[in-house]
Amino acid sequence: MPHQTAGTHALSIGELSQRSGVAPSALHFYERNGLITSERTLGNQRRYGRDMLRRVAFIRVSQRVGIPLKDIRTALDSLPEGRTPTKRDWSRLSRLWRSELDARIEALHHLREDLDGCIGCGCLSLKACRLQNPSDELGAGGSGPVRWEPAPGA
Amino acid sequence: MPHQTAGTHALSIGELSQRSGVAPSALHFYERNGLITSERTLGNQRRYGRDMLRRVAFIRVSQRVGIPLKDIRTALDSLPEGRTPTKRDWSRLSRLWRSELDARIEALHHLREDLDGCIGCGCLSLKACRLQNPSDELGAGGSGPVRWEPAPGA
């Protein structure tokens, strides 16, 4: 540990890990995948700017919303280069997931209705039961709603 | 194709695949994992009873709800052996996922509230922002609510 305990110095990977609650191996992984960046010491050890704390925070929050890392990366790539992102920047990004979350909730409500129908009839019939014909709601080849669940078979 | 086109004969894997919309490779996979079963012809080809249609249907529906195959298998194992499941049986199983779905919806609502807070302040602060402290709601080592999302870091 360096002398400063809560100052403004660059963070080692251990410190970032501690403060963000994300394992060092995961931070390595994020860096390999372009989600975070680091400077290096003369001895090749990573040093993170303090804005990386918020960046990692954003990554975790996004994951909680269910966004895949690939998409999180795309969002992060839209941050301005050359300057530390402001609160306004982060605010904008967070807003991105808001509609995602709404859609997800909507879809679960639908699913619940359908499930209730099926609980009632116990049918699960391929012909009659809507639960059996997701093509209905995914557009069956058209450009329907976004497929927000992992979509097992596709 | 056999002569009967819509009768009551046992289904080949191709037929089950067609009628259920699930790829043969996935059916193989389900069988390997004990989610479905088949008889074999003298020539070692799979023949499925017609109740497998509903079984596969249940599997897909469950996946849409977000239940992992392992748990779907546990549910299926609770079906009575020796007789074809009735609608009542399927109804009971479907009801199993109902509370699962409710919990999921609940959790997303919470998350949305938290996200709204963060959109407002743009903070993502490790100290102040609830989104940053999921330990709050996961009990931080206690036995809190069920962790229903993949929980990336744990």
Added chain:
DNA sequence: GTAAAACCTCAACTAAGGTTGAGGTCAAGC
């Protein structure tokens, strides 16, 4: 100045839910 803790890279492994391909067999129709 040295020991221990922290760090480095790289490769291999994990889990879920499958898909793909090789090499060989079965069954249906003509």
Added chain:
DNA sequence: GCTTGACCTCAACCTTAGTTGAGGTTTTAC
């Protein structure tokens, strides 16, 4: 009776999101 499509097994591979371990280097603390 033979061809063709459907089927069989088994092993390897895919994606996502990482973890684990080996073997070696840096930093920190005393």
